[in-house]
Amino acid sequence: VSGSFSWDEYLKKTKETPAPQSCFKQAPVPPANKYKIGMKLEASDPRNLTSTCIATVVGMQGPRLRLRLDGSDNTNDFWRLVDSGDLHPIGYCEKNGGLLQPPLGFRMNPSTWPSYLQKTLQGAEIAPDSCFTKPPPTPPTNTFKQGLKLEAVDHKNPQLICPATVGDVNNDQIYVTFDGWRGAFDYWCRYDSRDIFPVGWGSLSGHPLQPPGHRGMAQYKANRIMKSASLSSGLQSSSSSSTSSATSQQPVTPSSVSPRGSTGA
Numbered sequence: 001v002s003g004s005f006s007w008d009e010y011l012k013k014t015k016e017t018p019a020p021q022s023c024f025k026q027a028p029v030p031p032a033n034k035y036k037i038g039m040k041l042e043a044s045d046p047r048n049l050t051s052t053c054i055a056t057v058v059g060m061q062g063p064r065l066r067l068r069l070d071g072s073d074n075t076n077d078f079w080r081l082v083d084s085g086d087l088h089p090i091g092y093c094e095k096n097g098g099l100l101q102p103p104l105g106f107r108m109n110p111s112t113w114p115s116y117l118q119k120t121l122q123g124a125e126i127a128p129d130s131c132f133t134k135p136p137p138t139p140p141t142n143t144f145k146q147g148l149k150l151e152a153v154d155h156k157n158p159q160l161i162c163p164a165t166v167g168d169v170n171n172d173q174i175y176v177t178f179d180g181w182r183g184a185f186d187y188w189c190r191y192d193s194r195d196i197f198p199v200g201w202g203s204l205s206g207h208p209l210q211p212p213g214h215r216g217m218a219q220y221k222a223n224r225i226m227k228s229a230s231l232s233s234g235l236q237s238s239s240s241s242s243t244s245s246a247t248s249q250q251p252v253t254p255s256s257v258s259p260r261g262s263t264g265a
């Protein structure tokens, strides 16, 4: 499914413009992924950013890692780029005067944490220093403009990267809208978020890209034609009420199928 989407064709048909690489806090050449499934590292707890925890690589897709905090369950997995600033080799926290913490929702009695920590690291495969890549520099200012195209992580299905458009810009924030979906997945994020990528990043990095939702191409083009037709004939489009009243988040498309076995989502 995802292999069938072509940015080239899409941009030509929609006459739209990709956001330039310089907008993004992303390496122009996606970093190599040297991790292996099962390796352990240190990561900040996404639900409690002040604590550093032990994480295990439980999946990967291109340069993105699917991580699970040791002592947590499998319902709080999260994804990070291999050049994320949230990831460090085992030992980094203590070297910097910190203490490794149990994850939020630690499954066992908190008093067992020290012995759990020792056990979980015993004989574990530790991610070597060579796996860790410095995060790319942060662009000095937000240079995104409304209407520019990008690729973005679907926060409700974080294993997915999808074609998207900048819907709005407000200081350091941009509004990410997903092409062909009805707005239920859209979100605000900082311009230097690591969840947004230049057009072509997926194919460069070996990360699959979802096709736009069902309302991506055909409907999109039809809407544009209707809009310009009604504008030139002085008619107000009455079809907008029928589309906005449909609240279902599911287009009839196979893209909703959990994509790759390795992610297990």
Ligand code: MLY
Binding pocket: 154, 157, 160, 162, 178, 181, 185, 210, 249, 250, 251, 255, 256, 257
């Ligand atoms: N199972 C979900 C998947 C939606 C994905 C939307 N993204 C790609 C913007 C659903 O069908 O609702």
